[in-house]
Amino acid sequence: MALLEVSGLTRDFGGLRAVSGLSFQVGAGEILGLIGPNGAGKTTVFNLITGFLRPTSGDIRLDGLRIAGLKPHAVVRCGIARTFQIVKPFPNLSVCENVALAALVRLGVRAEAEADAERALKQVGLGDKLDIPASDLTLSDQKRMEIARALATHPKLLLLDEPLAGLNPRETEDACQLVQAIRAGGVTVVLVEHVMKAIMRISHRVVVICQGEKIADGPPSEVVADPAVITAYFGKRAR
Amino acid sequence: MKRVLPVIAALLLLAIPLGVSNQFLLHLGITVLMWTILGLAWNLLGGYAGQVSFGHATFFGIGAYTTMILYLSFRLAPWYGMALGGVLGALFSLPIGLICFRLRGPYFSLATLAVAEIIRLVALNWESLTNGPVGLLITSLPQVTVFGAAINWERKEPFFVIVAVLALCAMLAAYLFTRSRLGSYLTAIREDEDAAEAIGIDTTRSKVTVLALSAFLTGLAGGFYGLYFRYVDPDAVFLISLSVEMVFIAVVGGLRTIAGPVVGAIFLTTIAELFRERFMVGHLIFYGLFMMLVIRFLPEGIWGRALRILTGRR
Amino acid sequence: MTAAMETLIQSLVNGVLTGSLYAMIGVGLTVIFGVMRIINLAHGEMVMLGMFSAYWSYTLWKIDSFLSAIVWVPLFFLAGMLAYRYLVRAIMPGGELNTLLYTAGMSLLIANVALFAWTGDYRTLNLPYAVEPLHPFGIAVPVPLAIAFGLAALITAALYVFLARTDTGRAVRATSQNPEAAALMGINVERIAMITFGLGTALAAAAGVLLVPSLYLYPTVGEILVVKCFVIVVLGGLGSIPGAIAGGILLGVIESFGAVYVSVAYKDTIGFIMFLLVLLFRPQGLFGAARS
Numbered sequence: 001m002a003l004l005e006v007s008g009l010t011r012d013f014g015g016l017r018a019v020s021g022l023s024f025q026v027g028a029g030e031i032l033g034l035i036g037p038n039g040a041g042k043t044t045v046f047n048l049i050t051g052f053l054r055p056t057s058g059d060i061r062l063d064g065l066r067i068a069g070l071k072p073h074a075v076v077r078c079g080i081a082r083t084f085q086i087v088k089p090f091p092n093l094s095v096c097e098n099v100a101l102a103a104l105v106r107l108g109v110r111a112e113a114e115a116d117a118e119r120a121l122k123q124v125g126l127g128d129k130l131d132i133p134a135s136d137l138t139l140s141d142q143k144r145m146e147i148a149r150a151l152a153t154h155p156k157l158l159l160l161d162e163p164l165a166g167l168n169p170r171e172t173e174d175a176c177q178l179v180q181a182i183r184a185g186g187v188t189v190v191l192v193e194h195v196m197k198a199i200m201r202i203s204h205r206v207v208v209i210c211q212g213e214k215i216a217d218g219p220p221s222e223v224v225a226d227p228a229v230i231t232a233y234f235g236k237r238a239r
Numbered sequence: 240m241k242r243v244l245p246v247i248a249a250l251l252l253l254a255i256p257l258g259v260s261n262q263f264l265l266h267l268g269i270t271v272l273m274w275t276i277l278g279l280a281w282n283l284l285g286g287y288a289g290q291v292s293f294g295h296a297t298f299f300g301i302g303a304y305t306t307m308i309l310y311l312s313f314r315l316a317p318w319y320g321m322a323l324g325g326v327l328g329a330l331f332s333l334p335i336g337l338i339c340f341r342l343r344g345p346y347f348s349l350a351t352l353a354v355a356e357i358i359r360l361v362a363l364n365w366e367s368l369t370n371g372p373v374g375l376l377i378t379s380l381p382q383v384t385v386f387g388a389a390i391n392w393e394r395k396e397p398f399f400v401i402v403a404v405l406a407l408c409a410m411l412a413a414y415l416f417t418r419s420r421l422g423s424y425l426t427a428i429r430e431d432e433d434a435a436e437a438i439g440i441d442t443t444r445s446k447v448t449v450l451a452l453s454a455f456l457t458g459l460a461g462g463f464y465g466l467y468f469r470y471v472d473p474d475a476v477f478l479i480s481l482s483v484e485m486v487f488i489a490v491v492g493g494l495r496t497i498a499g500p501v502v503g504a505i506f507l508t509t510i511a512e513l514f515r516e517r518f519m520v521g522h523l524i525f526y527g528l529f530m531m532l533v534i535r536f537l538p539e540g541i542w543g544r545a546l547r548i549l550t551g552r553r
Numbered sequence: 554m555t556a557a558m559e560t561l562i563q564s565l566v567n568g569v570l571t572g573s574l575y576a577m578i579g580v581g582l583t584v585i586f587g588v589m590r591i592i593n594l595a596h597g598e599m600v601m602l603g604m605f606s607a608y609w610s611y612t613l614w615k616i617d618s619f620l621s622a623i624v625w626v627p628l629f630f631l632a633g634m635l636a637y638r639y640l641v642r643a644i645m646p647g648g649e650l651n652t653l654l655y656t657a658g659m660s661l662l663i664a665n666v667a668l669f670a671w672t673g674d675y676r677t678l679n680l681p682y683a684v685e686p687l688h689p690f691g692i693a694v695p696v697p698l699a700i701a702f703g704l705a706a707l708i709t710a711a712l713y714v715f716l717a718r719t720d721t722g723r724a725v726r727a728t729s730q731n732p733e734a735a736a737l738m739g740i741n742v743e744r745i746a747m748i749t750f751g752l753g754t755a756l757a758a759a760a761g762v763l764l765v766p767s768l769y770l771y772p773t774v775g776e777i778l779v780v781k782c783f784v785i786v787v788l789g790g791l792g793s794i795p796g797a798i799a800g801g802i803l804l805g806v807i808e809s810f811g812a813v814y815v816s817v818a819y820k821d822t823i824g825f826i827m828f829l830l831v832l833l834f835r836p837q838g839l840f841g842a843a844r845s
Contacts, residue, residue, distance in 0.1 A: 050437070051436075052433070052436070071436070071441070071443075072433075072436035072437060073436050073439045073440055073441045073442065074441075076436075076437065076438065076439035077439050081437070081438075082437055084433070084434070084437070088431045088433055088434040088437070089430075089431070089434070090426070090427055090430035090431055090434060091430060091431075092430060093426070093430060101423060101424075101426075101427050101438060101440075102438035102439070104420065104423060105424070105438055105439040105440055106439065108420065149434075149438060150437070150438075152438070153438055153439055289650075291650055291653065291654070293657075338829065338833065341833055342832055342833070342836075344649055344650060345592050345649050345650060345653050346832060346836070348650075348653060349592070349783050349787070349832070350829060350832055350833075352780060352783070353780070353783070353784070353825045353828045353829050353832075354825075354829065356780055356821070356825050357822050357825045357826065357829075360818070360819065360821055360822045360825075361822070363818070364816075364818035364819060478776075479776050479780070480661065480664075480773070480776065483657055483660075483661055486654065486657065487657075487658070487661075490654060518669065520665075520668045520669055520672065520673055521665045521666065521668045521669030521670075522665070523661050523664075523665040524661075524662060524665040524666055524669060526658070526661050526662075526665075527658045527659065527660070527661035527662025527663070527664075527665060528658070528662050529658075530654065530655070530657065530658025530661070530662075531640070531655055531658040531659060531662065534644060534647065534651055534654055534655045534658065535643060535644060535655070538647065538651070
């Protein structure tokens with residue numbers, strides 16, 4: 001059975017259908033790339049899965065358990081963590097406090113939470129920046145901290161919303177390695193991304209959506225050759 | 240040492256009526272302590288959780304009316320009424336919170352303002368319960384003897400002790416709150432509500448809980464108000480400006496500190512009471528003035544700045 | 554005409570007349586919010602000051618209260634600009650909640666200075682020509698309210714022309730829609746903000762001047778007016794001028810119908826309940842389009 005099962009997912013904003021009958025699955029241990037042109041509805045899909053938006057219709061299941069329509073905090077407790085396209089740190093708290101809060105929710109004991117936070121921060125490479133206020137970090141480090149914070153909730157599935165956007169080549173490379181390390185640690189990863197080269201390299205499979213509908217689903221090598229995908233990205237002329 | 244100091248301060252506070260018999264000074268102290276409770280209560284929600292309520296007069300009024308009505312209609316001693324006033328305030332806060340917390344930032348503030356106005360209008364017009372604009376008056380308080388001596392309710396001393404005990408309880412509650420998990424969760428909510436949800440915090444429940452705690456303390460203070468002044472009417476206890484005063488005490492003193500509302504209450508209430516004593520009207524001039532000055536020049540509040548200088552940070 | 558019909562039309566007329574003045578206050582608040590994202594809690598005090606200005610013009614100098622608008626409205630425009638430049642501007646970077654608290658302080662300060670200076674007495678202004686109401690088609694129309702309605706319509710129309718036809722007006726609208734883009738297009742956003750604050754203040758004061766013969770006057774009247782004002786702009790959608798006009802008239806009519814068909818005591822409650830419902834279920838306002 002797939003870890004995450006999305007079927008017939010639809011979301012309307014007023015008269016606009018942002019996501020339309022979307023179905024896809026994520027297997028345990030996979031890295032899945034969710035790509036599509038600007039405004040395709042990728043972030044909306046994330047918001048629907050994580051409970052920040054309620055689906056108009058359709059079903060979302062994690063390990064067979066229905067999670068569609070749950071509030072975000074309940075979704076987290078089921079085992080899905082996320083990061084945000086525009087980073088959302090707790091700006092006035094230290095890096096360690098940021099992550100410790102996430103661990104505290106799960107563990108309920110402050111000392112254990114702090115130890116857990118330090119572990120997660122070492123994993124993402126921020127072990128030496130524990131006491132810096134989150135707002136003083138570089139964008140790249142803030143993104144790492146957000147990943148550590150998500151990991152501190154001990155998710156089965158981690159949703160990363162554009163983790164590479166705004167990073168320089170060196171940082172991109174490091175971030176890719178981090179994603180692979182996270183997967184190796186037993187967490188399934190779905191990422192929304194614009195940086196094509198990187199996502200094609202690290203994803204086992206990609207799902208392409210355009211105007212809220214799925215237009216392709218398969219290994220990266222097949223998807224890049226798919227005429228529907230080329231049309232969606234470059235217009236009809238490019239063919 | 241750090242644990243002994245607050246205890247000594249508390250004992251000194253309770254001992255003030257032994258040394259001070261000037262009734263005006265005691266009245267001043269009573270007012271300051273009552274506003275300290277209100278500032279502390281508001282600070283839990285507005286400071287720590289970052290939810291700026293402009294409607295706290297609602298809970299104050301509910302506390303005051305509960306105490307008065309229970310005493311006048313059922314002869315329930317006002318000190319019990321006070322506690323029940325707090326409880327009723329907390330109960331009322333639940334539906335109010337569930338409605339208003341669907342909104343964020345300034346929109347939340349406006350919603351609390353609207354709810355408070357609705358409640359004020361109901362209090363003004365539900366005459367069979369509240370006696371409408373005429374208000375409710377207690378002519379005498381029940382006889383109580385402590386250590387064989389009857390308490391003289393015409394003096395300020397007993398009221399001072401009552402409100403001092405309440406204020407100390409409120410401070411203790413605020414202190415425990417800041418060290419609790421709920422306190423941490425609300426810090427997260429203040430910093431970024433979406434991120435708080437994303438790490439598994441039930442933001443609505445956390446906010447409703449702190450509102451209930453805040454409303455309880457506010458209702459308690461409202462009950463004390465009824466007991467002390469022995470008279471309430473809707474324009475005395477349900478007014479918007481009352482809600483605004485609570486906000487100002489906390490902000491001027493210093494948000495997110497326990498001593499902040501104490502400092503704010505001492506500072507603002509003393510000036511206002513002295514002015515009121517002399518001129519009757521317009522004592523809130525200073526509230527407005529200091530609010531503007533603080534937001535402009537001292538956003539962390541008087542105590543917040545003092546703390547920063549004392550601890551030598553930056 | 555049946556009696557029931559007459560009551561209906563009478564309360565509709567009353568509602569629209571009062572509503573036109575509400576609309577003007579609402580427009581003032583909403584333009585300020587649109588351009589600066591400030592929810593100005595001191596807006597009601599501007600109306601109060603407008604009312605007192607007209608009141609003193611009449612009682613001290615025997616100047617007709619409506620006529621005094623010619624002097625007061627430009628003065629309040631200037632005062633608003635200065636208030637923005639020297640009081641509000643420095644607070645802007647602190648964010649929406651800080652400006653909310655700051656203007657709350659301003660509101661309390663102004664109201665209490667007024668209370669100190671003029672006492673809390675309720676005052677009324679009776680114009681000599683306004684004793685008998687007009688009776689067109691058997692409907693009673695109070696003269697001062699009719700004049701106020703006419704002038705309010707005129708001022709609102711003038712504002713519309715200003716916003717639609719002049720360069721400054723277009724700049725105000727552009728800034729309101731997107732401050733960054735407006736700044737990139739070479740609009741001096743600071744100047745526009747100052748003008749807008751002046752404009753909003755002048756509209757509030759003008760409404761005060763027009764309202765004074767029809768309303769009780771006391772220093773804390775602004776407290777209730779500003780809350781009504783929020784109802785109006787939220788009904789119409791924060792930042793929308795046509796919305797504020799519609800919201801103002803709607804609130805006037807709701808109150809007037811509420812007073813007749815529900816109860817005088819609870820007429821204000823209806824407005825507040827609608828306000829909450831709109832905030833919760835249609836935050837873009839009754840007339841705004843749904844956004845994602």
